[in-house]
Structure formats: C-alpha cells, structure tokens
Amino acid sequence: MIVSVNNIKLNFEKSGNGQALILLHGNGEDNKIFDKAIPILEKHFTVYAIDLRGHGSSEEIKEYHYLDMVEDIKEFIISENIAGPIVYGFSDGGIIALLLASMYPKLLSKIIVSGANINPKGLKAKWIILFKVMYLIKKDSKVKMMLEEPNISIEMLNKIEIPTVVLVGSRDVIKENHTKLIVDNIKNCKLQILDGEDHGSYIIHNGKIANIILENT
Template sequence: MFVTVNGIQLYYEVAGQGPAMLLLHGNGEDHTTFDVLAKRLESRYTLYMPDSRGHGQSSPVPHLTYDEMAMDMAAFIRQLGLEKPVVLGFSDGGIVALLLACRCPDLVGKLVVCGANRTPKGLRAGTRRAIRLANLLHHSDKLDLMLQQPHITDKMLGAITAPTLVLAGEKDMILPQETRAIARAIPGARLLVLPGEDHGSYVEHSDTVWLAMKPFLTGR
C-alpha cells in the first residue's frame, strides 16, 4: 500500500491485530528487515511497516535528512489515524524514532530504540572509517546521511514523554557511552545492553528483540 506524506509516496505493509506498532528500519534497508519479528508480533499488535523515503518502494529523493524522515512518520501516523502507537526504531530508524518522539511527543505511546546515535561521533571510530572508505569508493546519499547526521542534543531528548526502552548490542557499532548517554537524557528511560549481540543481530530477520522488549511492553 502507498500513502502520500509531505509530497512523497511511502510504501507500507500492515499485518496482525491489536494495538498499533510502527516498525522503522535501518539505513539501506526496507520493511522486510522485520520479517521474522513481524511473525512473532502479529498476534499481539497491528504492525505498520513503512519503507523510509529513498528506501525500498517509497519515493526516491535527491537528498536525505533524518528530520524529514521523522516528519514523514509523524504525517504517516496522523493520516492513518494511529492512536499513540508503540514505535520501534532500529539504527537509522532508531534515530528517526527519537526525533519523532522529541518533536511530536503527543504521537508516540511507547518508544523502543535499538542501536541509535545522537551524532556521527556516536559511532565507533572504526565504523566511521569504514563508512568513509565505502563512500569514497561508491558515493551514496545514504552513507552521507550516516557521516553527516544526526545532530540530537540532550535537551531535545529531554522533551520525550513516552516511556522509552533503549537497546544496544554488547558488540554494537554504537559506542557504549553513546547508548548510555541517550538513556540518561530521556526522562525515565530504561537501558538494556544485549550480551553477545552486534548492531543488528537481534533485530534484522530475528525476533530476539521481542524477548528483550516484552517485559517493557507488557509489564511481565
């Protein structure tokens, strides 16, 4: 299905039944990264799985910004009439989720952020070097995005009112101190670092993240 937001077409799929949950994928991915997780969740939630602008089947754009992607998701929630959905964002999707929750706090019910960073310096140095090299060899607006953005301050994170769970893998490409700083800046946020997991191993084509977030979402 497609919906028009902010002058572009966003492709999305819907599955399941129950309260609304919005799943936001990472850089260079599309909604199919949640294929395994969706099967686990669809008996509990109505899942809305969009492709971000410039990704998947959604409209290509000449330049990507996290702020525009976040405003796309705000428009998506409003146009589909979603009532305070749970928002789960992974990697770039986690950045988008943070921006959505701090700029439009009234739209988010609960927030689960996996492997997000506040600035490019929140990535491990080796990861940044690898991205710069890849971008030199094969320039990409998606790699530019990771090297130049986001620019999220603690003051912005302090505006988040949704109950929040901050997740990361023990071997994540996000610096541990960056993950801890995000959790500290969000009022009342919980932090969970998953032993043995890397940046995407517990989310991409996996339902491990459900075991991590189930107590936060269900209270048991």
C-alpha cells in the first residue's frame, strides 16, 4: 500500500487486528526483514510494516536525515488515524522511535527499540571505521547519515515519558555504556540485553523479535 505523507510516498503493509503496532526497519533494509515476525505479531496486533523513505518500495530520495523520517512517521500515524500505537524500531528505526517519543510525547503509547544510538559516537570504533571506508567507496548518502547523525541530547531523552524498552545484543555494534546512557536518561525504561546476539541476528528474517515484543507489551 502507498500513502503520501510529508511530500513523500511511503510503502507499507498492513495486517492483523488489535492495538496498532508500527514496525520500523534499519538502514538500507525494508519491511521484508520482518517476514518471520509479522505472522506471529498479526495474531495480536494490527501491524503496520513501513518502508522508510528511500528504502524498499517507498519513494527514492537524494539526501537522508533522521528528522525527515520522524516527520514521515508522525504524518503517517495522523493520516491513517492510528490512535496510540506501539512503535518497534530496529537500528535506524529505533533512532526514529526515540525521536518520535521525545518530540511528540502524546502520539505513541510505547516504544521498543533495538540497537539504537543517540549520536555516531555510540557506535563501536571498528564500525565507524568500516562505515567511513564504505562511504569513501560508494558515496552512499544513507551511510553518510549514520556517520553524521543522529544528535539526540540527554535533554531530549528526558522528555520521553511513555514506557520504553531498550534491546541490545551482547555482541551489538552499539557500545554497552552508550546503551546504558540511553536507559538511564529515560524515566520509564527497561533494558534487555540479549546474550549471544549481534546487531540484527534476532530480528532480520527471525521470529525471535516477535516473541520479545509480545513479552514486552
């Protein structure tokens, strides 16, 4: 399905019944990464799996910025008349969820985020080096965004009042102390460290994330 929001055309898939659950993928992916999770989740929720701008079947763009994506999802929620959705976001999707909850505190009912960072320094050093090399070779603006953004302040985290769950793999690309910084600065926040998992091993084409979402809702 296609919807026009914030001067961009977004593709999304809708299925199931119940409370609204919005799924947001990571950088360079699309909603198909949730193919194993959606059949489980749609038994409990009305699931909206969105392709972020410039990803999947959504409209192509030249420059990528997290704040643009935040406005896309805000307008999507309003245009689809979705009341108090839960938002689950992986990686970039988690960044967007944090920003949404901070900037529009009355819009959502809960966020669950996996492998999110509030600034590029939250990435482990070897990954920053890898992304810099990737950008030098490919000049991919999606990679450029990860190297320069987001810029979420502690004050912004303090504004998040809805229940929040932060997930991170024990072998994630995000620094452990960075994840704890996020958790410590959100009022109603729970941290869950997934032993043996990396950044996306329990999410991408994997039903584990569905069961984790159900356990936390």
